[in-house]
Amino acid sequence: MKWSELAERQILKAQAEGQLDNLKGAGQPLDLSGDGSMEAVGFRIMAEAGALPREVALRKAVEDQTRALQSLTDAEEIRQARAHLADLQLRLDIESEARRRFQGN
Numbered sequence: 001m002k003w004s005e006l007a008e009r010q011i012l013k014a015q016a017e018g019q020l021d022n023l024k025g026a027g028q029p030l031d032l033s034g035d036g037s038m039e040a041v042g043f044r045i046m047a048e049a050g051a052l053p054r055e056v057a058l059r060k061a062v063e064d065q066t067r068a069l070q071s072l073t074d075a076e077e078i079r080q081a082r083a084h085l086a087d088l089q090l091r092l093d094i095e096s097e098a099r100r101r102f103q104g105n
Contacts, residue, residue, distance in 0.1 A: 011045065020049050020051075023045070055095040058088060058091050062085065068081060069082065
């Protein structure tokens with residue numbers, strides 16, 4: 001499955017759940033800045049609605065946890081932060097693999 005089809009499904013799901021109601025700029029022409037592709041526009045709309053794919057949210061969480069880990073000095077806090085980072089990374093890997101398999105069909 002193509003990214004555009006995946007994005008379209010996510011948009012339809014968000015619409016059905018009411019996540020796209022009353023968005024900023026509703027009824028206005030789309031901002032086609034950036035590469036202007038429908039995928040980019042769709043992901044921007046989803047991001048503004050807070051309806052990002054789990055893979056994207058997990059990638060951000062991994063980045064945030066990595067930064068938080070760098071500021072720690074206590075050994076026990078470091079151990080706990082590393083365990084949490086490993087859990088987040090595992091979840092991200094699972095989501096990425098699921099997407100790859102889904103697109104392969």
